[in-house]
Amino acid sequence: MxxxxxxxxxxxxxxxxxxxxxxxxxxxxxxxxxxxxxxxxxxxxxxxxxxxxxxxxxxxxxxxxxxxxxxxxxxxxxxxxxxxxxxxxxxxxxxxxxxxxxxxxxxxxxxxxxxxxxxxxxxxxVYGLPEVSREALRGVNYASGVGCNATATNLALLPLVQAGLVDEQRPVIVEIKVGSSEGGATSSESSHHPERAGAVRSFAPVGHRHTAEVEMVTGLTNVHLSVTSVELVRGALATAHVFANRPVTEKDLWQAYRAFAATQPFVRIVKERQGIYRYPEPKILAGSNFADIGFTLDETTGRIVSICALDNLMKGAAGSAVQCMNLMAGFVETEGLDFPGLHPI
Amino acid sequence: MxxxxxxxxxxxxxxxxxxxxxxxxxxxxxxxxxxxxxxxxxxxxxxxxxxxxxxxxxxxxxxxxxxxxxxxxxxxxxxxxxxxxxxxxxxxxxxxxxxxxxxxxxxxxxxxxxxxxxxxxxxxxVYGLPEVSREALRGVNYASGVGCNATATNLALLPLVQAGLVDEQRPVIVEIKVGSSEGGATSSESSHHPERAGAVRSFAPVGHRHTAEVEMVTGLTNVHLSVTSVELVRGALATAHVFANRPVTEKDLWQAYRAFAATQPFVRIVKERQGIYRYPEPKILAGSNFADIGFTLDETTGRIVSICALDNLMKGAAGSAVQCMNLMAGFVETEGLDFPGLHPI
Amino acid sequence: MxxxxxxxxxxxxxxxxxxxxxxxxxxxxxxxxxxxxxxxxxxxxxxxxxxxxxxxxxxxxxxxxxxxxxxxxxxxxxxxxxxxxxxxxxxxxxxxxxxxxxxxxxxxxxxxxxxxxxxxxxxxxVYGLPEVSREALRGVNYASGVGCNATATNLALLPLVQAGLVDEQRPVIVEIKVGSSEGGATSSESSHHPERAGAVRSFAPVGHRHTAEVEMVTGLTNVHLSVTSVELVRGALATAHVFANRPVTEKDLWQAYRAFAATQPFVRIVKERQGIYRYPEPKILAGSNFADIGFTLDETTGRIVSICALDNLMKGAAGSAVQCMNLMAGFVETEGLDFPGLHPI
Amino acid sequence: MxxxxxxxxxxxxxxxxxxxxxxxxxxxxxxxxxxxxxxxxxxxxxxxxxxxxxxxxxxxxxxxxxxxxxxxxxxxxxxxxxxxxxxxxxxxxxxxxxxxxxxxxxxxxxxxxxxxxxxxxxxxxVYGLPEVSREALRGVNYASGVGCNATATNLALLPLVQAGLVDEQRPVIVEIKVGSSEGGATSSESSHHPERAGAVRSFAPVGHRHTAEVEMVTGLTNVHLSVTSVELVRGALATAHVFANRPVTEKDLWQAYRAFAATQPFVRIVKERQGIYRYPEPKILAGSNFADIGFTLDETTGRIVSICALDNLMKGAAGSAVQCMNLMAGFVETEGLDFPGLHPI
Structure with a gap:
């Protein structure tokens, strides 16, 4: 029906x-x-x-x-x-x-x-991110949305959090690069094309409200967001800098990311040794509900860089909302969300 | 099967x-x-x-x-x-x-x-543009592709040609603005990002090969193409300047465009009096098989400007090819081609 | 003083x-x-x-x-x-x-x-374009500005007009591709970055007011402007399609363009057989007072494509105004206007 | 002479x-x-x-x-x-x-x-950054160049380092957003416009060689660079996350930045409460030798975000080199470097 x-x-x-x-x-x-x-x-x-x-x-x-x-x-x-x-x-x-x-x-x-x-x-x-509350969403009546930057950050951090790898003594710094559609459909002085085009604008170096959502979802308390607007309409890339709480290898990290992504129909691991798209790239996700996650490890210092790309209007907003609807109404979770994005674009 | x-x-x-x-x-x-x-x-x-x-x-x-x-x-x-x-x-x-x-x-x-x-x-x-050879394509074994710029030009001109409105004594000038994906996937000096970004490059002011396709499809002999590369990856906009062979009103033109578009599942007329998208705009067609056509009339001079926007990789190439396959194999013509494009993008 | x-x-x-x-x-x-x-x-x-x-x-x-x-x-x-x-x-x-x-x-x-x-x-x-009224401007008290699109068009057409090569029986079509700064500093719905970015927008396919300035400066009466907004902040490129009134060779055209540019400190002829910058390109003129002009000839049809690139805020507005000031006040004409533009940009 | x-x-x-x-x-x-x-x-x-x-x-x-x-x-x-x-x-x-x-x-x-x-x-x-080795450069015969990303990072960090405010126990994370001209003039698959346009590409999340230059110039040992390529030709923005080693106020920071900038002809502090350009913005520095620096303080957590914008080809390369030449040859330090950048652009 x-x-x-x-x-x-x-x-x-x-x-x-x-x-x-x-x-x-x-x-x-x-x-x-x-x-x-x-x-x-x-x-x-x-x-x-x-x-x-x-x-x-x-x-x-x-x-x-x-x-x-x-x-x-x-x-x-x-x-x-x-x-x-x-x-x-x-x-x-x-x-x-x-x-x-x-x-x-x-x-x-x-x-x-x-x-x-x-x-x-x-x-x-129920918090409307199926990647963290899938079972709670099934059949429920009320779901919230998600913050686009919070979601990019959460999906970058959760593989490490769930694997218990985060050193909470050291700050987790997350730099998020975002497109202009995050500002919504209403024009303003700062969205005027001659000013916004080609900008690399420090939009919210501190104090971003999505921090609350990240703390709630990840349980981390020493996490610091910074949002920079770049030339892009749709898309967000979160680059999270995390120090491991014990010596880790790349293999450990593959295990953590695979464990996280295994059950998620819209999460893909992107980590290639060659080619142009070695890490998650938001531009190829425009219109898609995928969140691509990837990582790299600085073996000298133990710094893990965890990266998540998504379309802020899709996985960061409307796409996750429709995915919630599918779960709430008992439809196939991925129904209506199969557009894969474009290349080139 | x-x-x-x-x-x-x-x-x-x-x-x-x-x-x-x-x-x-x-x-x-x-x-x-x-x-x-x-x-x-x-x-x-x-x-x-x-x-x-x-x-x-x-x-x-x-x-x-x-x-x-x-x-x-x-x-x-x-x-x-x-x-x-x-x-x-x-x-x-x-x-x-x-x-x-x-x-x-x-x-x-x-x-x-x-x-x-x-x-x-x-x-x-058979020439692979269903908008001109739909019946011939049904059940046939061999279909050609189409030129992206030729298709944008043809779809801009055909409503006027089919309505018999083109003054063939005066030149038809067609300026086509194109994205970088038209150059293909192989990099070159001229596609190097620092050079190509933000360019307004006179790529083929004269002598564009697609002229032959336009002459074949429209039957016009006094048509002149000019291609300019602009900052865009996907998309082409053809702006055709046509003088009418008799006094015309905007109503006559509406009639001509409606007659042409009526039977075409992927042709839409875009002509609005207000809003941002008054004429066809290629950027919202990325990934879509639509060709949007529109027009305006300079009543003082009798110049008609006919405009067609499309995604050069879709209606200008792969989309039309799949549409041909649907006709050749007896599938629903629009099968697999229903992505509407994105807004904003 | x-x-x-x-x-x-x-x-x-x-x-x-x-x-x-x-x-x-x-x-x-x-x-x-x-x-x-x-x-x-x-x-x-x-x-x-x-x-x-x-x-x-x-x-x-x-x-x-x-x-x-x-x-x-x-x-x-x-x-x-x-x-x-x-x-x-x-x-x-x-x-x-x-x-x-x-x-x-x-x-x-x-x-x-x-x-x-x-x-x-x-x-x-006095009309404030030194390229057409230099002597009149010397010592005068009042000078007008110039229209940016009119200037790009005028400088594309004047070499041909002054050489007496324009067939006035056939329409002169001028397509001008422009950046967003032409719309001024006030934001609007249509200048909102998510809408304007990557646009190829038919801004004024007919009825552009600068037509009056072009008619006044060139003396032509069968000239038709069309303005399309593209992804660019500064810059305009006018592509003028002119039919010659007699058989011409490329050498004739070189002569006409050289005759025009010879006395103009801010007009350069750009016409190269190889390299990336074969024709005038507005992006490398950002901040510069140069107007670059170039041309090509379709020998089969007699169509001349004449191209002019400039920075709409410089040669198309403030740069020409300062050049006028230099002439009015008796300064060196090029004083304060020597920035050459950047490459790459 | x-x-x-x-x-x-x-x-x-x-x-x-x-x-x-x-x-x-x-x-x-x-x-x-x-x-x-x-x-x-x-x-x-x-x-x-x-x-x-x-x-x-x-x-x-x-x-x-x-x-x-x-x-x-x-x-x-x-x-x-x-x-x-x-x-x-x-x-x-x-x-x-x-x-x-x-x-x-x-x-x-x-x-x-x-x-x-x-x-x-x-x-x-002598290391060729006048902001750190001005006196050593005067009259000397050999000067090195500077790394563009190193310079953006160094100029973001030096005000805090020189004021003795950096907590060296906690990692200093620096995210640098860069334009495509940093890759040089030779085209490659990854610089092909359809791939590079609109990208937010994790170019060097770890292991960036300029780290060595940053450690040498700042004396810091717990500093971590991450470079992301964005849609831009010229320009780099370094966003440095530093924790203070003692409680600081915004006033303390103003003092530190003013002390650093006071003697530097090409360093400007950008920190506005309103308007579009509240923090350093690389796009308005194209062609200019200025490095703009700014900061903000998260009072809840003690995190200082220090930001530096520059043109990678100017202050990050050729501009600093000419500034060195001026010092080496005894010319006025700013000679030939007075282009202020453009707005809008």
């Missing part, structure tokens, strides 16, 4: 990517897509790649009707403010914002500098 | 794109992929987006075995030189090169400055 | 480029730079490349004081509205906008769809 | 940049430029930005003649192999390669995996 879904906040980039995935998903029918500004326009007038696929028009959020599952792709804080309303409209919710990712309201308050507007709901949401 | 296909010249960009399409095509099994240089390597070691999809390894071209259909994606001239061999290996051939596109050996000789090596074969090949 | 100059509208891109040129100009002192929005900020807080060079702060336009020469770099229409005020503040004016470029108020009205606010002033301004 | 200089290895990118600087340098005459492959060609046929400036033609290296000062811009190892010959041709040498940067032959052997071919010469060369 077809799952009837709607997307709230559908004119943003995550909303558009949800629509692309859902309109081609064999088990799903897209019922409504809301947008305050674009009510009445056809989907393809905002997301031109959808031209010819659907006759759906954006509706004003006030006209949202009941359905089987609601995707919320709203600006920070809006989902939490109106969570009761959304929960009244659909038995299942997947919220792509940061509103329901953290379990601890105190942690939320520290990083987002305000009290959580609906703390009682935090426990009802 | 599954169609058993092989790709000859599979390490190039068109070959890689064919593999991407064929590995996900529900009616097809990829039997072999040949590459002289890469024999023994896995497909994903050359085309990293295919990682995890297939255990096929490149084989040396000498080891090519019989199959149901052969895709030839070879450098200029190689298919024609060995056409008897390939025809002996498979009942069906789709050749992506320029070797079998032109019907007239004299035209071939004029543009390619050499006698055609297998002129007797020219008549056996 | 040092020329005391001020820049009105100094926070825009043309204003910033004027400041860069003037702050390093040996004969000039920058007295004031106005900006409504940025009053009180240091120049480098808006134009970061000027950091460390000047302690000047932007002042509000109302606080503009008398000086020797005023550069006006204002949005369309503003200079004309207040021309009496500016003329009262300085004996010499160089206006970079389109307000005083056209001599004929009727032509202005047709292209800008409004009556000129100060038609009596049109005759007092 | 004009200094007569020649450039050996002048067809590479560093060679080309040296020529650009030297041809406009008021105290210098360029006598010869050598290139094996390009002998007989004009400079502008390789470096198109130099068109119209010089009639010099490349000569074969065997035809190199005596002069006052030789710049060596050769591939790794070549300067050291032939150092006696070069020293016989000119009393002064500036070598841009890595051959004479390290003082200790054992360190050289460890990082370059071969014995130094001319160890006796190591002591005669």
């Amino acid at each position: 077809t799952l009837r879904v709607s997307v709230v906040g559908a004119s943003g980039y995550v909303g558009g990517e949800l629509l692309r995935l859902l309109l081609w998903h064999p088990e799903v029918a897209v019922i409504q897509a809301t947008s305050g500004r674009n009510a009445g326009r056809y989907l393809h007038q905002v997301h031109p790649n959808l031209r010819g696929r659907s006759k759906v028009q954006f509706v004003h959020p006030d006209r949202l009707e009941p359905c089987d599952l609601l995707f919320l792709a709203l600006p920070h804080g809006e989902a939490a403010q109106a969570i009761e309303r959304y929960a009244g409209l659909a038995p299942r919710l997947i919220d792509c914002s940061a509103d329901f990712r953290l379990r601890d309201p105190a942690v939320y308050a520290r990083w987002y500098r305000e009290e959580h507007p609906a703390p009682a709901w935090l426990d009802r949401f | 599954t169609l058993r296909v092989s790709v000859v010249g599979a390490s190039g960009y068109v070959g890689g794109e064919l593999l991407r399409l064929l590995l996900w095509h529900p009616e097809v099994a990829v039997i072999q992929a040949t590459s002289g240089r890469n024999a023994g390597r896995y497909l994903h070691q050359v085309h990293p987006n295919l990682r995890g999809r297939s255990k096929v390894q490149f084989v040396h071209p000498d080891r090519l075995e019989p199959c149901d259909l052969l895709f030839l994606a070879l450098p200029h001239g190689e298919a024609a030189q060995a056409i008897e061999r390939y025809a002996g290996l498979a009942p069906r051939l789709i050749d992506c090169s320029a070797d079998f596109r032109l019907r007239d050996p004299a035209v071939y000789a004029r543009w390619y400055r050499e006698e055609h090596p297998a002129p007797a074969w020219l008549d056996r090949f | 040092t020329l005391r100059v001020s820049v009105v509208g100094a926070s825009g891109y043309v204003g910033g480029e004027l400041l860069r040129l003037l702050l390093w100009h040996p004969e000039v002192a920058v007295i004031q730079a106005t900006s409504g929005r940025n009053a009180g900020r240091y120049l480098h807080q808006v134009h970061p490349n000027l950091r460390g060079r000047s302690k000047v702060q932007f002042v509000h336009p109302d606080r503009l004081e008398p000086c020797d020469l005023l550069f006006l770099a204002l949005p369309h229409g503003e200079a004309a509205q207040a021309i009496e005020r500016y003329a009262g503040l300085a004996p010499r004016l160089i206006d970079c906008s389109a307000d005083f470029r056209l001599r004929d108020p009727a032509v202005y009205a047709r292209w800008y769809r409004e009556e000129h606010p100060a038609p009596a002033w049109l005759d007092r301004f | 004009t200094l007569r200089v020649s450039v050996v290895g002048a067809s590479g990118y560093v060679g080309g940049e040296l020529l650009r600087l030297l041809l406009w340098h008021p105290e210098v005459a360029v006598i010869q430029a050598t290139s094996g492959r390009n002998a007989g060609r004009y400079l502008h046929q390789v470096h198109p930005n130099l068109r119209g400036r010089s009639k010099v033609q490349f000569v074969h290296p065997d035809r190199l003649e005596p002069c006052d000062l030789l710049f060596l811009a050769l591939p790794h190892g070549e300067a050291a192999q032939a150092i006696e010959r070069y020293a016989g041709l000119a009393p002064r040498l500036i070598d841009c390669s890595a051959d004479f940067r390290l003082r200790d032959p054992a360190v050289y052997a460890r990082w370059y995996r071969e014995e130094h071919p001319a160890p006796a010469w190591l002591d005669r060369f």
Whole structure:
């Protein structure tokens, strides 16, 4: 039986990517897509790649009707403010914002500098990264989204964390290079093309909010994120510098990464001795739900560099959300997510 | 019954794109992929987006075995030189090169400055653009490929040609802006990133060989191509300047374009009064088989600007080839070609 | 004696480029730079490349004081509205906008769809392209700016026009590929990086206002402009398609181009048989005042392709303006304009 | 009296940049430029930005003649192999390669995996970064070049090192984002535009040879470099993560950075609370000799992020070399190096 879904906040980039995935998903029918500004326009007038696929028009959020599952792709804080309303409209919710990712309201308050507007709901949401909560997501009703940079970082670190290899005495430094779509669909002075093109901009050298998500998922407490914007639209590359807590060989690391990736349909290990693509590369993942992970070891110093590439709008947002939907609704986990990315691009 | 296909010249960009399409095509099994240089390597070691999809390894071209259909994606001239061999290996051939596109050996000789090596074969090949030879392609055994720039130009011009609107006394000027993947997978001084990045390079202001294909398909004789390389990997935009042979209105043009696009599953008309994507834009077509066409009219001067955007590796090469295969083998024409492109990208 | 100059509208891109040129100009002192929005900020807080060079702060336009020469770099229409005020503040004016470029108020009205606010002033301004009005500019008090796309087109066409080679019966089609800085410093939906990056956008396929400037400068009446935005910040490339009015050889064309370039310190002929840079390339002109021109001839059809590359903010705006200043003030024409551009870039 | 200089290895990118600087340098005459492959060609046929400036033609290296000062811009190892010959041709040498940067032959052997071919010469060369060896460079005859990534790293770290703020117990992690010109002028598979464009490529996550230069200049031993290639032609951004050895405030850091920058004509501190350019940004430094440095402090964790941006071909190579020449020859240190970079770009 077809799952009837709607997307709230559908004119943003995550909303558009949800629509692309859902309109081609064999088990799903897209019922409504809301947008305050674009009510009445056809989907393809905002997301031109959808031209010819659907006759759906954006509706004003006030006209949202009941359905089987609601995707919320709203600006920070809006989902939490109106969570009761959304929960009244659909038995299942997947919220792509940061509103329901953290379990601890105190942690939320520290990083987002305000009290959580609906703390009682935090426990009802399962963290929406199947790579860490697959079993908990099966059949559940509420899933959070994931932070794109948090996900790149988490997937870089988890193989080492799960293998117990991280020296927690020494800082874990994670440098994340990101594309401009992370800033969303609204233009600003800093996204003006002549300024943003070719930039290598220190966007968040310290204090990135996704740190909270990384600490929650990995359990690490000595982890430091730094985000730099580079010339790219889609994509993120996390480069994590980890010191091992005991002497390790490359073979040990292969074992750790293989153990982690073995059960993950969208995680691939990329580590080649030759060729151009020796490590994970975000550009070939545009539109794909894969997270590619790789590593290298500095044998002299014991530094492990663990690398994760992904498409911030896919595995870092809409792709993981659809993967969650598949698990929640009992579909095949990979359904609708098989686009492999392009080469060259 | 599954169609058993092989790709000859599979390490190039068109070959890689064919593999991407064929590995996900529900009616097809990829039997072999040949590459002289890469024999023994896995497909994903050359085309990293295919990682995890297939255990096929490149084989040396000498080891090519019989199959149901052969895709030839070879450098200029190689298919024609060995056409008897390939025809002996498979009942069906789709050749992506320029070797079998032109019907007239004299035209071939004029543009390619050499006698055609297998002129007797020219008549056996149907020109592989379903938009102009759909019925002829159904069930046929041999199809040529298409030139990427020729296709962008042809699809820009055909709506006007078929509506009988072109003033042939005045020159038709077509400026085509192209990405770097048109140059193929082999590096050269001129493709070196520091030189090619950000370039606006007059690649072929006159004398472009695809002119022959445009003359053959459109029947026009006063058409002039000019190709400029811009910062882009995939994509081509043809901007055709045509003067009407009688007073026309925008409504007449809408009629002409709609008449042309109505029967074409991969042709969309893009003409919006507002928004960012008012005309066809190649970047949102990366990976897609759509050709978007649009137009505008300078009412003061009677100049019509007709615009076509496409992905040179898809509708301009591998996508059209797979579409031909679908027609030749009796599959649904659009099978395996439903990726809509990405936004943003 | 040092020329005391001020820049009105100094926070825009043309204003910033004027400041860069003037702050390093040996004969000039920058007295004031106005900006409504940025009053009180240091120049480098808006134009970061000027950091460390000047302690000047932007002042509000109302606080503009008398000086020797005023550069006006204002949005369309503003200079004309207040021309009496500016003329009262300085004996010499160089206006970079389109307000005083056209001599004929009727032509202005047709292209800008409004009556000129100060038609009596049109005759007092000399058209600010030294390549066409060098002698008229010497010692004069008022010079207009130039349109960037008009200048690229004019410099592509003038060698042929001056040699009397243009067949005026056949249309002259000019395709201009432009970077994002042509849109100015104010961000918009269409300049948002995820949308603008990698675009090949049909910005003005017909109806470009600079057509008026081209007609005025070249005297041609059958000339048709088309502007396409490509991935580039600075730079414009005009590709002009001209049919000769009599049989011509490449040697005739060399003669025509050499005759034109001989007396122009900032015009270079680029036409090489080998290497990467065979034709004019805008990317290597970033920051330079050169306009590079080149050509090729299709001997079969008589089509001449004439190509001009320039930096739209330099030869297409601020560079030409400073060159005008040099002529008006009796300085060496090339003073302060010797930056050659970078390679690679 | 004009200094007569020649450039050996002048067809590479560093060679080309040296020529650009030297041809406009008021105290210098360029006598010869050598290139094996390009002998007989004009400079502008390789470096198109130099068109119209010089009639010099490349000569074969065997035809190199005596002069006052030789710049060596050769591939790794070549300067050291032939150092006696070069020293016989000119009393002064500036070598841009890595051959004479390290003082200790054992360190050289460890990082370059071969014995130094001319160890006796190591002591005669002064390390060519005026920011660390200005006084030693005055009047000296032999100066080494600098590593581009080493220089970005050193200038990020030196303010903290000189202020005695670095906790050497905790690792210093430096992530350097670099453009494609760092790979030099020779094309390769990995520099092929369709592969390199838009890449975020883990070029040297561990084991970067410039580590040796950083250890030598800063005296730090627990410093770890990681280099990632991004979409950019010129430019490098080093992001250094340093933990303070005692509680520090932002004010302490301002003091440290100001103390370092005060005496350096080409070092600017960039740290703004608002605007787009809050931290050093390499793109606005293209062609400039400035190194911009900035910092931020994570007060919760004591992590200092120190950032340096530069143009790898200028302050990271040719610019520093010309600055050395100025010091060696007794010219004004900043002579010929006043280009401020462009905005926008």
